[in-house]
Structures are given as C-alpha cells and as structure tokens.
Amino acid sequence: MECFAASILVVVTVAALAAITHVWLESKSYVFEAQDIVAITEKAVSRGYGHKETFQEVEQELRARYGGRILPNPEWLFINCGGWMGGMYILHSSLTEYVLFFGTAIGSSGHSGRYWANISDTVIEGEYTRWPEGTTDAIKFETGDTIYHVPGEVAAVHWSPKTWMVEYGRGFVPSTLVFALADTLFSTTDFVNLYKIIKVYTIGIMHEFSNNIFGV
Template sequence: MSHRFDPDVLQQMVEHVAGLQLDSRDLISRTVELLAEEYPDLIDPTPGRWVGSKAGGVLGKVRFLYFSTREYLVIFGSPTGTQGFSGRYKHVDIHKFLLTGQIDSYDLESEDIEPLPALLPGGHTCLQRGHARGLTIHPGSWHLEYGRGAVVTTLPFAMVDTLAVSLEFESVRRSTIEFSRLIGRRRRR
C-alpha cells in the first residue's frame, strides 16, 4: 500500500511558504491552501478548529488536516513557547517542517551532549522510529507535522498527558470530534 503524502513535496511547500513575508496566521492559511491545491482529495481548504494538546509536557495548539490509520498531517505550535519530550514511537516516523520560529532538540540516548542543529523556518527534521528527543519550541513557532506508519500507536502518548496529568477532558473531546470529522470526510469520498 502506498502513502498519500510525499515528504519531499511537503518540504518544498514549507520552504516556499517560510520564505514569504507573512505573519503566523497568514503563513498557516497559505500552507493549508497549498496543501489543499496539491492534495485536493485529502485536505479540506477550510480545516477544523484549533485544539489544545499536551503530550510529553509539550503544550500547544494543533489543527488536524488529515488522519488515517497509516498517516496524519497537522499544524502544531505555540504562541508563547513550550518544551518537553518528543515521545518514542516504535511504528511511526514523525516529520517536522518548520513554518516560522525555531525548535531546539537533543537526542536522549546518544553519547553526544550537544544539541542537534536548530530547526529554522523552511527546515525539516525526522524523528525516526524508536528514537526520542528533548525539545524546546520557541515562542511563535509553528510547524507542519507529518506522521507515517501505524498512526493509531501514537494516540496513547497524544492523549494520556492531556487526560491523566492535565485532566483536560474538553481537549480530548474536541480532538475526537476532529478525528471523526476527518475520517468521515475520507469515507464520503
């Protein structure tokens, strides 16, 4: 079974958008427009609402663009910044394409005690299966995140912190509504 999204195409889009002199809101809107043009059967040009998300201590806002059992695509970020644990996904590769801001990270298991190169606008990084990072997302940073693999295995990490630590049931409810909306849209096509 082939994948629907191409990381190289996503990279080219983000490089283009990151080079525009736009504020964060317009960068995000333009990114969604380009994605809807490139993937008209997959991306709705009028995406759902923003949902609060806390996973691994990383608190931010997420907008779901696509969700299936094998792939997901979201925009994630924070106007004020955040830091925490990337998660460790044994069955999913996580690609981050930075639209604006900066993300600093470091590998949790390597012998290297230096940070990885900073992710800057237009840049791309991939958290490969089985690896984990500590990260800092600077204020005003927004990125396109693409997950490829057994996506359902990411949901416990994505939801447990929000539920068990924050007791933020409304965000989980809203996330569930957005997942259902995207899956329903796919089934109607």
C-alpha cells in the first residue's frame, strides 16, 4: 500500500507540475514569432545565394532586429539524436525559446523526437523528408519550404546531403534536452561535444536572464 500511495503521489505531482508549466507557457510573453523567423529566412533564400551566405544574411538580420537577444559568439556543434547526426549553430536559447541553424553536409536519417514544443524549420538548401506517425506516405520539403512540428508529433525524418535550414522552437525547451543529448551520452560517448552543448545552452539561459533582469 505504501508503494502504491507513493506512486500515486508521484503521478499527481508530475501532473500538477505539467499543468502549471502549461499555464505558464500559454500566458508568458515571447521574444520571437515563428512567422517573423520564417519571413526573414524566406527573404534571404529569395536572393539565391549558397547556404553560407544565406545563413550570414539571416544572422545579420536577427542581430539587427533582436539585438542582445542573439548570442555573441555562436559556433557550429555536432548533435546526435534519434539515430541521426547533424550540425547546429545556436543563436538564441532560453527555457522557452531557441533559434538555430541546422543541417548536414552528408545526409542523415532517424527519429524526429516527440517534443513539448512548437518547432518550425525553413529549408534554405537541399531536401528534407518526413514520414509522419500513423501514415504510409512520406512528405518531401525543398528550398523555401517551411515545416511545422506541433507538440507531441513524431515522424521518421531524412535529410539529403547538403541540406540546411533555420529552426525556431517555442515551448518547454528543457523537455527536449533528454532526446537531444541521449545519443551523445549513451551512444557516441563524445563527452567533449556533450560539454560544449550544455555549455552553450547554459550561456544562452544566463544571457537571456541578463536581458530580462538588467536589460543588457
């Protein structure tokens, strides 16, 4: 009986915390809007540059528009999740939002992950294919297309070689870290890269805290 009671207490506590977090996410204000990130990216893509020049223009526009909300010294980092491997360049990270560049030079496939977040990806080069859960058809996205992932959604995903995109996420970002770090922790055991990812995310949270509290 004591074990059963303890289990019920854990379930009730988790449910209560989830409900509180949901209310907080629904009521708080956000720095970015998905449609703004998409519009900035689409404008850069329309110029017909390569992915490096497009990324540079998007970053410049984000810095001009959002100032100190963008991290000062981003760097490309490897990330392994759900069996796939890619590179990411984190421009902003907080408890509830992130903006990053993502892609792969050689292609990759795997599990999308199931997140407590809304995520949008705008393809600036290459092809991205999704096979949504519960279907028998895959959907292909190409340069200029935007893909929206809603909370709880999951899919098999594939990036062709030289596919690059701009991604914005909004939700309870820490809930995505278990998936984001699991392959690195238990498969690749690249603890140097694990440290780099955690370091950048922590710096992002501290950077955003400074903006919210001190306006710097």
